[in-house]
Amino acid sequence: RAWTRLGYRPEELLQLSWEDIGTTLPLSKLLTAMESGSGQVELMVRCRDCSSFPAHIGISRVKSNGRCYFFILMRDLSEQREAERMLRENQTRLDFLAYHDVLTGLPNRLQAFERLAQALDRARRQGTMVALLLLDLDLFKNINDALGHDTGDEILVEVGRRLEKIVRESDFVARFGGDEFLVVVEGITDLPAARAVAHKVLVSIAEPFSVGEQHFYLTGSLGISLYPRHAPDAQSLLKCVDTAMYQAKEQGRNSFQFYTPLMHADLNSRLALENDLRQALEAGQLSVHYQPQYDLQTGQLIGLESLVRWQHPERGLLMPRQFIQVAEESGLIVRLGEEILRQACRQSMQWQAQGLPPLPVAVNISARQFSQPVFVDTVVKILEETALPPHLLELELTESMLMQSV
Structure with a gap:
């Protein structure tokens, strides 16, 4: 099939030089492989219509009756390379899905935990604070039940966009599951700084949401925990912020609460x-x-x-x-x-x-x-x-x- 794949007739193919078809392998390297007696190379092969395809070239030398013969076997790698490309794309997609929320594109719980641990390591070395904010949308289930999950999904996507707009590049927002969003803020200097971020979050959520011709108003309950004040590691810090968020809900929603040890006792x-x-x-x-x-x-x-x-x-x-x-x-x-x-x-x-x-x-x-x-x-x-x-x-x-x- 070589002449068919290359676009030449058999007699034309025999008249071609290596430079006519070998586009990425210099003749010197081919001769080196031939002189070694056997060798394998990969290259791009040029066709008659100037298109090219990847190929595997196998070279074998055989001596017979005092003469030296070279057998060159060419294998078209186009399908193999396409399969490899698809595998890479699928792997990239799987890697994305493993660490991102499919709906919003935000980091998911797994990535959030890893990035939070990294943020705490940096804060530990630099002697700074990290604020962890957990937002839960109040009565969001009512929207899903009354208007359907498609409308609810659009609102969740918009919540993610709004949160990303109010944080710095050094901070990050993650969808923690359901109608919960996590905000990690590095380099916090004191409680008022964390309180200011919390205020921005609640203000951004209070703005009306538009889906089609409908307009909705939401509120959120926000818990806040601080490293190293409230916990020494990511897992403990997440437990603290979760406790604080539920305390905000119990206090009437549409508010934020800093974690205190007394909350943990109440939860127990x-x-x-x-x-x-x-x-x-x-x-x-x-x-x-x-x-x-x-x-x-x-x-x-x-x-x-x-x-x-x-x-x-x-x-x-x-x-x-x-x-x-x-x-x-x-x-x-x-x-x-x-x-x-x-x-x-x-x-x-x-x-x-x-x-x-x-x-x-x-x-x-x-x-x-x-x-x-x-x-x-x-x-x-x-x-x-x-x-x-x-x-x-x-x-x-x-x-x-x-x-x-x-």
Whole structure:
């Protein structure tokens, strides 16, 4: 196929010199390979139409009847080189994906951790501070649920762009996952400097977002931790900033909080309470108390309101205000609400079996419980299990819960 690939007829090919087809290998190097008796070289071969392709040239010398013959075998490397090019491009793409967020193009969690560790090493050598800021977009889930993930994705991309605009070249922004962004600022001199960056972040997020013809307003909760003041290494510093960010959320969102050791103690206490609540649901430590409801004009008993209490084995009797928020944040409120509902319905039927008149029993329903797709099915199931007539069950919905559904 040599003449076909080169574009010459066989008789024309035999008349060509090395300079006619060898474009990147001097004749002297070819002769050196030939004189050695055997050799292999790679070069670009020129075709009749002046195009070229990579080729592998194998040279072998054979002596026969006192004469020396050279066999030259040429192999077209075009497909091999193209495959190698594609492999390099794929590897480059894989390397990018391993260290970058696909949606925003920002460094991802893996790269952020590595670059943070490098920043701390520099700060350690130079005796400077590093500020770590973790931004969580407030109630961003509502946008995804109401308008779809495509709209949410566009907003996340824009958040990344805004954050990159407010930091210096020596700093960096990373998407840490979901609707969380990490900002690492080197060379911080004091707390006011970190506070100024935090203020810029919140101001940039407060500007309206435009997607198509729609405009949206967002706020963010921001946690701040400082090296070396709050932690000596990247992993510990990330834990501190995460704790501070959740503290900002608990303080009403749209704000920033510096990490303090007291926050860590509060978080440990909250985690312990959450773990105890899980066990309490399994062990039956939660009970329902009932508050009578009277008609103010007649003084007649017209119903009962169910109130949950937790008989903690170490802390004693706990009121709802001491554990309901933990139940809400952990998602345990769904199981807790179902347990209260079941106990209230069962107790109402027991009273009726004892001869007491049937009275409506009211049960508070949380926003998270109400939003469950199986909520209605759960209520129907409990009514069927306990045989309580539906008209004797009242579900109380709070105003704040209803506003979340508007």
